[in-house]
Amino acid sequence: QVQLVESGGESVQSGGSLRLSCQASGFTFTAYSKAWFRQAPGKQREGVAWINRVGTINYSDSVKGRFTISQDNAKNTLFLQMNSLKPEDTAIYYCAADSDITSGLRRGSYGYWGRGTQVTVSS
Numbered sequence: 001q002v003q004l005v006e007s008g009g010e011s012v013q014s015g016g017s018l019r020l021s022c023q024a025s026g027f028t029f030t031a032y033s034k035a036w037f038r039q040a041p042g043k044q045r046e047g048v049a050w051i052n053r054v055g056t057i058n059y060s061d062s063v064k065g066r067f068t069i070s071q072d073n074a075k076n077t078l079f080l081q082m083n084s085l086k087p088e089d090t091a092i093y094y095c096a097a098d099s100d101i102t103s104g105l106r107r108g109s110y111g112y113w114g115r116g117t118q119v120t121v122s123s
Helices: none
Strands: 003-007 011-013 018-025 033-039 046-051 057-059 067-072 077-082 091-098 117-122
Touching: 003 091, 018 033, 018 091, 018 117, 033 067, 033 077, 046 067, 046 077, 057 067
Parallel strands: 011 117
Antiparallel strands: 003 018, 018 077, 033 046, 033 091, 046 057, 067 077, 091 117
């Protein structure tokens, strides 16, 4: 079955960097759209970065220029490099996947989710 396991979340100071990883299994990694979402306390889950099987990449305005999504196809792993972190980036970060090439940053477009990893940015 499809499994997505996130790692790499931790507590960092404002201005710092983190790299999140998502180990995927149970599906053809290169054929699926993958994305990173986040959910802060009391807020809805929001999409931050997306990549599809033809290499289309998109970011939310709130992270554009600071976050980079990438993948290692040989290791079935999705990454999110996060630089210049701000306290408002504090959230649980989730990896998501779906066979829909047009999934984008729409939460409802993803059928598979990981359990998340906590990122805390202190000022």
